[in-house]
Amino acid sequence: MTSLPLVGFLALSGALLAVGVFGILTRRNFILLLIAIEIAMNATILNFVYFGAFSPSPAVTLMGQSIAVVLIGFAATEVAVGLAIVLALNRVRRSINVAEANELRL
Amino acid sequence: MNWEELAFLALAVVALVTGVGALLVRELVHTILWIAVFFVDLSAIYFLLAAPFLGVLQLGVYAGAVTVLLLFGIMVTRKRIFSREAATGIGAVPLALAAVTFIFFVSMVGEFPQGNLPVSGIDPTLLSEGLFGAFGPWLLLLGLVMLGAVAGAIYLVREGRE
Numbered sequence: 001m002t003s004l005p006l007v008g009f010l011a012l013s014g015a016l017l018a019v020g021v022f023g024i025l026t027r028r029n030f031i032l033l034l035i036a037i038e039i040a041m042n043a044t045i046l047n048f049v050y051f052g053a054f055s056p057s058p059a060v061t062l063m064g065q066s067i068a069v070v071l072i073g074f075a076a077t078e079v080a081v082g083l084a085i086v087l088a089l090n091r092v093r094r095s096i097n098v099a100e101a102n103e104l105r106l
Numbered sequence: 107m108n109w110e111e112l113a114f115l116a117l118a119v120v121a122l123v124t125g126v127g128a129l130l131v132r133e134l135v136h137t138i139l140w141i142a143v144f145f146v147d148l149s150a151i152y153f154l155l156a157a158p159f160l161g162v163l164q165l166g167v168y169a170g171a172v173t174v175l176l177l178f179g180i181m182v183t184r185k186r187i188f189s190r191e192a193a194t195g196i197g198a199v200p201l202a203l204a205a206v207t208f209i210f211f212v213s214m215v216g217e218f219p220q221g222n223l224p225v226s227g228i229d230p231t232l233l234s235e236g237l238f239g240a241f242g243p244w245l246l247l248l249g250l251v252m253l254g255a256v257a258g259a260i261y262l263v264r265e266g267r268e
Contacts, residue, residue, distance in 0.1 A: 002110050003155065003222040007215050012118045014211025016125055018204040025200035031134060031179050036140050038172065041123050042148055047218040053155040054223045061228045066241040068160055069233075072167055073248045077255045079172050084177045084259035090183040 009050045016043035030089065030096040034082045041075045111222075113154060120147045134180050138173060145169040157229025159234075 015031025016039055045068050052064020090096050121144060128140035145168035147158035237245055 002154075002225040003108075004110055004114055004154070004225055005221065006218055006223050007220055008114060008118065010215050010218065011212055012121065014208050014215075017211065018208035019122070019125045020127065021207050022199060022200050023206035023247070025203060026197055027129060029134070031183075032129065032137065035128055035137060038141070038168075039128070039144070042145075042168075042201065046151065048147065049152060049155055049157055049160060053157060053225045056224075056226060058226070058232070059236060061226055062127060062232060062236045065157055065160055065228060065233055066236050066244070068157075069163060070241070070244045072160075074251065076167050076172060076265055077248075077252050079174050079175055080261055083175055083263075084262040086179050086183060088262045089205055096183050102235050 004054075005053045006050060009046070010037055013043040013046045014039070014052070023029070028097050028099050030082070030086045033098060034079060034086075038079065038083075040073065041071070041078075045071045045075070110154065112127075114151075116153065117151050121151070134184075138177050138180065141176070142169055142173045145173065146187075153158055154225075156225050159230045 015045025020036050020038075020043060023039065026032060026035050027036060048064045048068045048071065050064075052061040052068075053063060055064070086096050089101055093100055124140045124144040124147060128144060131137055131140065140244045145164060149164035149169065150220045152158070152164055
């Protein structure tokens with residue numbers, strides 16, 4: 001049976017979340033911003049899978065993996081809406097720099 | 107150190123390097139290449155954690171669909187696809203906040219069991235039974251959110267909107 005260190009996995013997802021936070025705070029390009037959000041989101045999804053996989057109870061494993069499936073769907077939806085916003089912003093402003101999108105209307 | 111730990115270490119290093127690389131390279135197309143490797147790497151981690159269904163889902167949804175969507179976004183928003191981004195400074199405050207996030211998480215790691223733990227997987231049949239049984243309402247909710255997202259996205263990109 002495979003055995004792996006839970007602590008190492010937790011540190012990995014903490015580091016990935018930190019990378020995502022860093023990207024969200026520094027990047028000004030909308031697409032890079034979406035990518036940073038995806039990195040942070042993936043760190044979260046990984047956590048659900050870890051706690052499911054390292055739990056001896058099959059019910060918890062099932063719950064962790066089910067939540068991960070649903071979250072992957074939500075993350076993909078978020079990218080689709082984000083790109084629609086990118087296209088609309090690009091058509092109106094000729095730029096996808098989020099610093100220039102300073103009005104609530106497009 | 108057994109081969110699974112070595113595999114985990116290699117995958118973790120690749121995930122961190124590609125994640126940071128995707129955010130730091132100047133050409134957006136290169137960013138997409140880095141992030142595609144990142145997604146494939148995460149799917150390998152799912153396989154390592156005995157979750158093959160999630161691994162395949164990650165490959166299909168992220169490495170496939172999301173990567174192509176992002177590439178499409180770059181294609182339609184710029185005239186020359188290989189043009190470089192203007193350099194944005196790294197900044198002390200974002201770096202400090204990211205460091206605080208990481209330290210916060212690592213400081214909580216001590217509360218969890220140290221050392222190696224056995225990994226238990228689940229049969230994909232059981233997972234699908236759970237998804238359409240106990241987690242059915244969540245899946246339905248996901249479907250409704252996706253429907254709303256499709257409607258919203260079409261409204262946003264519609265031509266001739268004032």
